[in-house]
Amino acid sequence: MGNKLYHHGDLRNSLIEAGIELINQEGVKRFSLRKVSALCGVSQAAPYSHFQSKEDLLKAMQDYVTEQFMADLERSIQSYTNQNDPGVLVQMGKSYVMFFINHPHYFHFLFSQPCMTVNLSIEGDAAENFQPFELLRTTALRVFEKDKLSKEIIEDTIIALWATVHGLASIATMKNVHYDKDWETKIEDIIWNK
Amino acid sequence: MGNKLYHHGDLRNSLIEAGIELINQEGVKRFSLRKVSALCGVSQAAPYSHFQSKEDLLKAMQDYVTEQFMADLERSIQSYTNQNDPGVLVQMGKSYVMFFINHPHYFHFLFSQPCMTVNLSIEGDAAENFQPFELLRTTALRVFEKDKLSKEIIEDTIIALWATVHGLASIATMKNVHYDKDWETKIEDIIWNK
DNA sequence: GTATAATCTTAACAATGTTAAGATTGGAGG
């Protein structure tokens, strides 16, 4: 009765988004299921209708962000005319930075929390790695295929490209650094001059 | 009265060592002050006579291992005749691996727990880095000084050397890989052939 | 030998993850 519904309607996503906010404000250390429940105006045990455990919610939070990020990057790549042209890397790099300019809280959530496991290894099992990094890597490998470069140089170039783009995202999402319409051209310039 | 002493005698170190054992067996997630206290045959609040908090004990556990490791490495370096000879790096590498062959549980404690913060960056703040890594780095810089190599090549060589040595330690401390008297010569060969 | 500081114990508190049992509700099938 009234405006208080027994059924929340979209509790699963609300818990995920409130969880990200909570971690950004208090850190993963002070994150708790009960606090997230309270933020969603819901009882302490409500999350257990959607998640098996606290760890399960945390994993879902990571997947939630990563999936949006991946969808954005894949859309960006496929919208480019020539998939083998180096320009596709610049296009992807722009999207990489832009995604976090549009969602700065996602950047802090993913990369500023020591226990949010984001694997970034070249040699290790690719399947366990941060998916956006692997997407950048396979895209770059396709672009560089025709160039007959040594494996080492290619891998180093990929790391350099990723570092540039990730660094830009890190700077752009810092507090007091505001979005500027010149950012897009800024990003293009920096990546091209690599 | 009897053999049960009111004063433990060496509780601080016992807590640290029992804590390392507990983390190796159950993981940092299931580590708790009360369990460590029980393992030491002491009441739940006893740790607070030696540590301010759980975090404080965890930090002390890391420092405890790192200090022993550093002392070992420094002794190894200083025992070598010529501090500028490349051989000092081999000597140090041998000690690096040997330390963890002699203390395999320290390796797992330091490197297999996601929340044990071990920084290993080249560009970042050196003071925040894993001290043994910085020691290897400064030693290598001294050895390579006369060679007039580019900074990039030197840094890459340092990474390669560290990776070799650390990888050997990782393999050597795996279960079912037992210490063998040939390990020392094995290590020498692998590092020299780099 | 006594005062004092260090060390340890017991007891309690609030916060947390998790489960059990039951209430409420939306929607499918009659």
Place this chain on the structure above:
DNA sequence: CCTCCAATCTTAACATTGTTAAGATTATAC
């Protein structure tokens, strides 16, 4: 429209945890 069922949510409770307070015990300095 009505009924039944599964999904969703609530309340209540439990064990575990970090931490503090108050006091007991012991080592050590004087």
